[in-house]
Amino acid sequence: MSEPHLQFLFDFGSPNAYLSHKVLPGIAQRCGVDVDYVPVLLGGLFKLANNRSPAESMAGISNKPEYEALELRRFVQRHGLEAYRRNPFFPVNTLQIMRGAVAARRLDVFERYVDAVFSAMWEQGLKMDEPEVISAALTSAGLDAAALMAMAQDPAVKAELLANTQRAFEQGAFGSPSFLVGDELYFGKDKLRDVEEEILRQKRAGSVA
Template structure:
């Protein structure tokens, strides 16, 4: 049986649009016959290289207002309710490290979805260890060992390497979808198009 086409799903835990994609991507990929690779990373270093100190949705109030209204509309079409956390953007460093650590245990997708729901559906702070631990338990991970692993130099280095690789291929926001032939698609509204391209190519 030939290998299934692959789509890399690059996402940032502080990104509302990444949340929308994370909560619907698995079924769409399954329907398309496309294998997913979940690739958590951080946008902060990429924004910093562009001279931004935080998310453009925080820097530019009109863009931020539009984004929250737009994500609310898109979430409504998925049957979910989005809320704006008290702090935005949230510190997603430990979350990204945990998601990378979870690849070996196979719980990265479930952990990522649980954490996105905690943040953008319940308004929780994903930098808090209790919130991270609850998401880990929901995903079938062991909070103690996972949190310890996330603090290891190996996982820290893995995240730094992912960020540098994202920069090198031209990723500048989230979510980003990269097909097997290196076609780039940016934004939740490009997910279906990315899956079609991953499956059928040009």
């Protein structure tokens, strides 16, 4: 019997991806599954889907931005994520740090890299599109910044990030955070409960099959 395959399509530039990252380990533990983190480039995904960022799409709409901020506060409080801080430099160009995520997997430091960069973005509020800031954040986390930043420039790494983004679009994604439980797509941190229920449903179905 194969376990449900849970993919997390993420870009460090999304605060909701950070919040999902903090909650996913609990879901994985409760459900007995692993989470496959898939780095995608949100700007590229927006272009493919003809989508816009929430800041653009909600501009000029009364009450909706305020409600979204309220929901974010509720989520933070519900899950005890008091370390979260809005990044003062938002939006940040994430091209280099997303390439770095692909490089980190090749250098076998992926989990440490993801934790460090999410923390730098959404806990420390750093401007993570400046090379010297990226380097300092990685070094502070005990990572080899020079090796990671060099590998991030490898053409194969760049191609892999583009391929991930294209595949995410073909799987139905239009933004981040997105989740795939098998072929079932879910979007947004508010769908994490549905993600958990779908994992358990697929596990039950698999045990009967």
